[in-house]
Amino acid sequence: MTNESDDKGISRKGFLTLAWLKRQPPIKERDDLPKTTFKTTVALDELTRLETGAVMKIDNVSGIYAVRILEGIIFVSNICPYDGAAITWNPKDRSEDLLAKTGRFYCQRCSTIYDRTGEVKVGPAESMLNKMSFLPANDQVMITDRVVGESMSETGIFLITE
Numbered sequence: 001m002t003n004e005s006d007d008k009g010i011s012r013k014g015f016l017t018l019a020w021l022k023r024q025p026p027i028k029e030r031d032d033l034p035k036t037t038f039k040t041t042v043a044l045d046e047l048t049r050l051e052t053g054a055v056m057k058i059d060n061v062s063g064i065y066a067v068r069i070l071e072g073i074i075f076v077s078n079i080c081p082y083d084g085a086a087i088t089w090n091p092k093d094r095s096e097d098l099l100a101k102t103g104r105f106y107c108q109r110c111s112t113i114y115d116r117t118g119e120v121k122v123g124p125a126e127s128m129l130n131k132m133s134f135l136p137a138n139d140q141v142m143i144t145d146r147v148v149g150e151s152m153s154e155t156g157i158f159l160i161t162e
């Protein structure tokens, strides 16, 4: 005795599921899903050791810095949101914020100065550096390629309680 799925090699439900999946655009092109590819990860204990005002380059590839603010950590991209210029962190320059005495971001292409949280202090750039979204995962924090602000529910701050 055979059933329907043996005869045709696949059940009607399985066939319909496959047909539906084949009609879906690739995940990259779907705008109903949040983009969650990961740019980099950082160990949780490295983050919790940072003191207020500290700025830590996470790696040499992602262009992301972990910045300790009062409430916790934000992840600031050093890539210019307009043209992709790499903005440098100058730890010895005068600070533009109240979190520490020294350190600010500087764009060598257009001379824009940003404070450690990515806010523009001296133009010509008009908008702040991107803060990146993250997902905590056990003893690590995974930083995504999504910019904070795409979802209303996220603050972009990895909270650290003293």
Ligand code: FES
Binding pocket: 080, 081, 082, 083, 084, 085, 107, 108, 109, 110, 111, 112, 125
């Ligand atoms: S070129 Fe974009 S901030 Fe300078």
